[in-house]
Amino acid sequence: AVHIPWRRRDLDPHKKKVILIDAKTGRRIDNVVPVEVNREFGDFIFEPVTGSGEYYMYYMPYEMTGRHYPKVVYP
Numbered sequence: 001a002v003h004i005p006w007r008r009r010d011l012d013p014h015k016k017k018v019i020l021i022d023a024k025t026g027r028r029i030d031n032v033v034p035v036e037v038n039r040e041f042g043d044f045i046f047e048p049v050t051g052s053g054e055y056y057m058y059y060m061p062y063e064m065t066g067r068h069y070p071k072v073v074y075p
Contacts, residue, residue: 001035004042004057010074013037017075019061020046023054 010016014037020029031047042059064072 001043001045002055002057004044004059006041006059008039008059010039010060013039013042013059016059017061018042018044019058020044021056021058022048022050023056024050029055 014034018032018034020032021027022029027049029046029049033045035043035045037043042057044057046055048055060074062072062074064070
């Protein structure tokens with residue numbers, strides 16, 4: 001389990017995707033369950049693949065399309 005304090009300005013952070021990466025392997029962890037997500041913090045439970053260690057959480061991943069006038073979406 002992990003508790004991540006943050007200050008998010010978006011109105012519905014519980015509706016946004018998060019990505020968890022294992023620092024040892026650089027691989028994405030697929031088994032991640034949000035317990036509570038709000039504008040002040042996020043609590044998550046996940047299954048570590050390589051055991052205890054460092055993991056990277058990306059809490060505002062984006063997808064960008066277009067070249068001269070890019071459109072950015074936060075899934």
